[in-house]
Amino acid sequence: MKNKSKYRAFFSFLLLFFLTFSGLWASGGEHDSHSEEFDFSEVMAHHLGDAPIFPLNFGGEKVFEGQSGFDPAEHDVFADHDGKLYHYVGGFDMHITKRVTMMWIASFFLFIVFIPAASLISKNPNKVYNKFTSGVEAFVSYLKENVVDSSLEHHGHSYYHYIFSLFFFILFCNLFGLIPSVGELTVAASDFLVSVGAYGHTPHSLHTFGQIWSGITPTGDIGVTLSLASLTLIIIYGTAFSYQGISFVAHAVPKGVPLPLWPLMWALEFIVTHIARSFALTMRLLANMTAGHVMILALLGFIFMSQSYFIAPISVLSSVLIYFLELLVAFLQAFIFSLLTTVFIGTVMHRH
Numbered sequence: 001m002k003n004k005s006k007y008r009a010f011f012s013f014l015l016l017f018f019l020t021f022s023g024l025w026a027s028g029g030e031h032d033s034h035s036e037e038f039d040f041s042e043v044m045a046h047h048l049g050d051a052p053i054f055p056l057n058f059g060g061e062k063v064f065e066g067q068s069g070f071d072p073a074e075h076d077v078f079a080d081h082d083g084k085l086y087h088y089v090g091g092f093d094m095h096i097t098k099r100v101t102m103m104w105i106a107s108f109f110l111f112i113v114f115i116p117a118a119s120l121i122s123k124n125p126n127k128v129y130n131k132f133t134s135g136v137e138a139f140v141s142y143l144k145e146n147v148v149d150s151s152l153e154h155h156g157h158s159y160y161h162y163i164f165s166l167f168f169f170i171l172f173c174n175l176f177g178l179i180p181s182v183g184e185l186t187v188a189a190s191d192f193l194v195s196v197g198a199y200g201h202t203p204h205s206l207h208t209f210g211q212i213w214s215g216i217t218p219t220g221d222i223g224v225t226l227s228l229a230s231l232t233l234i235i236i237y238g239t240a241f242s243y244q245g246i247s248f249v250a251h252a253v254p255k256g257v258p259l260p261l262w263p264l265m266w267a268l269e270f271i272v273t274h275i276a277r278s279f280a281l282t283m284r285l286l287a288n289m290t291a292g293h294v295m296i297l298a299l300l301g302f303i304f305m306s307q308s309y310f311i312a313p314i315s316v317l318s319s320v321l322i323y324f325l326e327l328l329v330a331f332l333q334a335f336i337f338s339l340l341t342t343v344f345i346g347t348v349m350h351r352h
Contacts, residue, residue, distance in 0.1 A: 040301045047297055048290070050221060052076045052095035053211045060091025098214040099221050105213060106172040114168070143167055143338065151342035155243075155349060159342065162235065166228065167338040170219060174289060174330035177217025178323070183210040217289050219333075225286045229278040232341045236274050240348035251351040277344050281337060288333050292326040 055078045063069045065085040075087035076095060117136040120129045128134055148156040148163050187210030190203070218224050240248045252270040253262055299319045303312045 040298075040305060043301060044294070044297055048216070048220065048293060050097045050099050050216065051211070052078075052097050053101060053208070054078075054096040055088065056094045056096055057088040058092045058094065060088035060093070062086050063089050098211055098216050099218045099224065101212045102176060102214060102216055103173060103218045103224070106169065106176050106218065109176075110168060110172055139168075140164060147335070147339050148342050151339070151346045152349070153346075155346075156342070159235075159345065163338050163342055166232075166341060167334050170228070170285070170337055171331060171334035173218040173224070174334060175327075177215065177220060177289065177293070178326055178330060179215070181210075181213040181215030183213030184215045186210060217293060219285055220290045220293065222282065222286050225282045228285075228337070229281040232281060232344065233274060233278040235341075236277075236344055236348055239345050243349045244351065247351075248348070255351075274344070274348075277340075281340060285333050285337055288329055292322060292329055295322050296326070 055076075063086060069089055070085075070087070072085070072087065075089070076093070077085050077087050079085055114136065117133050120133050121137065143164060144156075144160065147167075148159055152159060186206055190206050240252075244251055249270065253265045254269070257265050296319050299315045299322065302315045
């Protein structure tokens with residue numbers, strides 16, 4: 001276990017050190033025949049996989065370790081204040097996971113950034129206060145003019161709040177998945193000290209903090225992207241009925257469609273088209289925010305799997321290039337999701 005902990009701590013340091021561009025970290029040298037091999041699948045699951053942190057169950061029953069029915073293989077296991085393991089049987093699980101806490105952190109920083117900026121700007125919209133408020137105004141003005149107004153023309157005012165919130169929420173979630181988290185850094189530092197014998201053990205509170213601020217990308221989960229796309233789907237139908245009324249049911253089919261094809265075209269235009277658009281929004285954001293992280297982890301993993309100093313510069317340099325690309329993708333995917341949302345809303349405001 002000591003060697004396994006050392007591998008994990010060493011890999012975490014390399015990943016965090018690389019992401020802050022403080023230097024290059026490589027692993028090499030030979031290990032004795034009794035040392036455990038580097039488990040890349042475990043590292044991948046640790047950095048990309050979601051996991052429950054805090055238990056939340058409605059209507060279930062607690063079953064503690066040693067009691068009849070305790071099955072850690074089938075249920076998420078938690079520890080109480082006394083260290084006793086337990087899980088819930090039955091009920092409705094709504095456990096707080098790593099992705100949920102990262103969304104809370106992203107939302108918290110959204111409040112920190114935009115509430116002070118909005119307070120200053122609202123006092124005198126014509127005054128330039130500082131670079132901070134100017135930067136926020138530049139982002140918002142660009143979205144207003146080039147995303148909402150260009151797609152919805154004079155109908156865009158009602159959708160500013162949703163589109164702006166959508167863009168910045170996705171952007172912050174994307175970026176927080178690329179910035180080394182405070183939680184991961186503290187746990188990695190403590191694990192490394194334990195592995196070299198400079199510290200007795202890693203405190204449980206640090207592991208909990210590391211799970212809360214895990215650095216995982218919220219938009220790399222289909223539950224998050226599907227929820228955002230579902231909100232867009234609801235707004236699309238709401239906009240259609242708001243602007244066209246009940247006649248949208250019939251007006252969904254373009255004019256001139258032959259009567260025998262009308263039922264098929266109605267099903268395609270009224271149901272399938274909008275669901276397919278939402279599905280495309282879901283998968284595009286999910287795939288793009290997952291693929292880059294997988295590539296970075298794979299490139300860095302080559303160092304440990306090869307156990308060679310020669311592969312380290314190539315892997316780290318490649319990872320740096322991918323990381324720069326991921327920073328661009330973080331902004332680009334937030335922009336594309338917001339832009340396509342406004343385009344899809346605009347297509348149902350009027351009859352074909």
